[in-house]
Amino acid sequence: MSETTTAKRTRARTPNNRTTTGFRISDELWEVLEPLLPVRVNTHRFGGGRPRVADRRCADAIFYVLRTGCQWEALNQTDLCAKSTAHDRFQEWVEAGVFLKLWQAGLERFDELKGLDWNWMSMDGAMTKAPLGGEKYGPEPHRSGQERRQAEPVDRGTWRTNWPGRRRRQPA
Secondary structure: OOOOOOOOOOOOOOOOOHHHHOOOOOHHHHHHHHHHOOOOOOOOOOOOOOOOOOHHHHHHHHHHHHHHOOOHHHHHHOOOOOHHHHHHHHHHHHHOOHHHHHHHHHHHHHHHHOOOOHHHOOOOOOOOOOOOOOOOOOOOOOOOHHHHOOOOOOOOOOHHHHOOOOOOOOOO
16 A cells, blocks of 8 residues: 655635635725715614624625626625625615715716816717617517407407496496
């Protein structure tokens, strides 16, 4: 029998999740974001309740979803915070206008660093039909022709009897 020896690790394993570590917000961004957050008032009737997840952890989770485009459900597989907590906080912050204020602060900062020439700014958009959108009122390929033209039940009157000003006759 031969003995195989394994080399000892020279460094300890990192406890961080590699996937989410790269998506944590920077300290500089947090310094801008933190003053914009609404002040939380404890609404528990006895002043207690479950401890609130830190805003920084929720911000990490929210920006993770926004940067990757993943679903909120995917947060449960990370070590950031629960999907319901992050989504609730996201809705709270949207309602408070946090992201609009953050965008405005970013514009002001860019204007200080590089300068914005508002004379050259424009907004553009177009609303056109999708190139492969198909006909507006064409037949639906997943339905048969008979399915669309079903007979109306006998006990119902015609659709005109429900017009305003016309009364439906009561059965004798």
